[in-house]
Amino acid sequence: MADLTNPEKRMLSAMQGVKKKWTLEEVLSACNWDDQAVAVGAGHGLSNNGFVKIEETSNTSVILGSEGEKAVKDGLLESRIWSWILKNNNPTMKELSDSFERHESGPGIGLLKGLGVKIEGGAFSYSDPENITKTIEERTEFLNSPSLDSEYYQHFKGRKNLIETVEVISRRWSITDAGMDISSDDLAEIVTIAEITPELLQSDEWKNAEFRPYDVALEASTPRTGRSHPMQALIERIRQVFLEMGFSELVDDYVQTAGWNMDALFIPQDHPAREMQDTFYLDNPRSIDLDPELLSQWKAIHEHGGDTASTGWGGTFSEEISQKGLLRTHTTVNTIQYLARNPKDPCRVFAIDRVFRKESIDRTHLPEFHQIEGIIMEPGANLGMLVTTLKTFYEKMGYPEVRVRPAYFPYTEPSLEVEVKWRGKWLELGGAGIFRPEVTEPLGIEDPVCAWGMGLERLAMLVLELDDIRQLYISDLEWLRNQPIL
Numbered sequence: 001m002a003d004l005t006n007p008e009k010r011m012l013s014a015m016q017g018v019k020k021k022w023t024l025e026e027v028l029s030a031c032n033w034d035d036q037a038v039a040v041g042a043g044h045g046l047s048n049n050g051f052v053k054i055e056e057t058s059n060t061s062v063i064l065g066s067e068g069e070k071a072v073k074d075g076l077l078e079s080r081i082w083s084w085i086l087k088n089n090n091p092t093m094k095e096l097s098d099s100f101e102r103h104e105s106g107p108g109i110g111l112l113k114g115l116g117v118k119i120e121g122g123a124f125s126y127s128d129p130e131n132i133t134k135t136i137e138e139r140t141e142f143l144n145s146p147s148l149d150s151e152y153y154q155h156f157k158g159r160k161n162l163i164e165t166v167e168v169i170s171r172r173w174s175i176t177d178a179g180m181d182i183s184s185d186d187l188a189e190i191v192t193i194a195e196i197t198p199e200l201l202q203s204d205e206w207k208n209a210e211f212r213p214y215d216v217a218l219e220a221s222t223p224r225t226g227r228s229h230p231m232q233a234l235i236e237r238i239r240q241v242f243l244e245m246g247f248s249e250l251v252d253d254y255v256q257t258a259g260w261n262m263d264a265l266f267i268p269q270d271h272p273a274r275e276m277q278d279t280f281y282l283d284n285p286r287s288i289d290l291d292p293e294l295l296s297q298w299k300a301i302h303e304h305g306g307d308t309a310s311t312g313w314g315g316t317f318s319e320e321i322s323q324k325g326l327l328r329t330h331t332t333v334n335t336i337q338y339l340a341r342n343p344k345d346p347c348r349v350f351a352i353d354r355v356f357r358k359e360s361i362d363r364t365h366l367p368e369f370h371q372i373e374g375i376i377m378e379p380g381a382n383l384g385m386l387v388t389t390l391k392t393f394y395e396k397m398g399y400p401e402v403r404v405r406p407a408y409f410p411y412t413e414p415s416l417e418v419e420v421k422w423r424g425k426w427l428e429l430g431g432a433g434i435f436r437p438e439v440t441e442p443l444g445i446e447d448p449v450c451a452w453g454m455g456l457e458r459l460a461m462l463v464l465e466l467d468d469i470r471q472l473y474i475s476d477l478e479w480l481r482n483q484p485i486l
């Protein structure tokens with residue numbers, strides 16, 4: 001048997017009871033429905049299955065238009081003006097315009113003329129008032145029960161919005177032999193479940209219930225619920241990837257000294273990156289005291305290489321410069337301090353944090369941005385391990401094509417640049433390398449340290465397909481709503 005819906009079953013079973021032509025009202029009351037669309041829909045379904053025949057007749061009928069409804073409530077315009085004339089005992093045209101609004105007095109006079117009222121010298125005259133009253137009464141009667149057959153139909157058809165004609169389809173349904181043959185067992189209605197609730201799951205009811213099928217191809221509106229900002233979601237995903245790879249997270253302050261931000265990393269004190277255009281030096285704290293022993297170690301390394309085999313940068317190292325307060329320009333300032341605290345324990349550490357540089361804002365630059373930083377310190381750590389780690393990271397982020405190129409940083413040797421392929425082009429995403437002895441030896445580190453630092457916003461631009469980095473921070477709600485779930 002064909003699959004019948006519950007309304008179809010109910011309608012068919014009602015019709016099996018009495019063999020006749022069913023009107024809409026009869027179907028509604030037999031099925032206990034008040035929505036005629038349900039009855040019409042069920043009737044169509046049954047007719048498509050051949051269980052019911054539909055007879056449709058279409059009739060034209062007259063109904064009131066918007067002005068017609070007003071006229072029934074307040075009286076027809078000609079009726080109101082005519083009563084006013086009779087009551088006021090030969091009023092003038094001027095009085096008429098004073099008593100009725102312009103949009104009524106104008107058309108009203110036209111209607112009166114049509115009824116045989118004459119206007120002479122600003123006054124009204126008529127010969128057969130009873131007849132005028134009678135015509136107006138008949139017009140009012142017509143509006144109370146408009147009909148196509150009335151002589152007034154033509155009259156009102158010529159007036160704006162008083163009446164409308166509509167096509168009314170009336171249907172009658174009768175059961176076919178095939179419909180009679182359906183057994184009443186097959187017409188038992190099945191409760192279909194459209195919503196799964198905790199109560200339902202706790203009871204046993206769901207076991208025999210039918211579930212309403214979902215049409216996954218239907219259009220649905222996107223729910224507007226709160227969710228993480230795409231940057232936060234991306235940070236979360238990166239964090240997840242590093243945690244999976246066995247790293248632990250490091251979180252540290254962004255107010256730092258030039259000493260840790262640069263001297264510890266063997267960045268020469270006269271290096272261009274130290275100049276004002278790159279680094280935000282602080283007025284408060286203008287200076288932060290550093291351990292004198294640390295300062296003298298850095299001084300030795302910078303001036304002549306200290307106890308390492310290096311010859312250093314030469315010149316004179318300034319402890320005052322070293323103690324200047326600044327906003328960190330890279331997160332390497334935090335990883336190097338982590339190593340200084342834990343020089344002997346092999347580790348894998350990452351940080352995703354904010355850094356600051358004096359950049360003018362444009363499509364690809366912001367003065368505040370984030371770096372994805374990481375280090376691996378362990379016996380035998382080497383360049384191959386570093387490259388593999390970075391490749392694995394980008395692969396997990398969805399960018400399997402990664403290459404490295406030689407680069408220069410004062411604190412690493414060898415140094416490299418990491419690039420990923422995106423839409424056929426290689427894009428530079430960050431730097432990496434193995435920390436130089438000038439960096440590791442004074443801290444007592446013996447194992448090699450692989451290190452890298454990459455731009456988070458750059459990666460976000462790839463992931464979110466942005467042309468302009470500023471889009472990330474302008475809180476454009478429409479854009480935010482349409483971002484993919486990362």
Ligand code: PHE
Nearest residue numbers: 330332431432433451452453
């Ligand atoms: N700190 C570097 C930067 O800010 C990146 C880097 C980190 C390079 C670690 C090598 C090693 O660009």
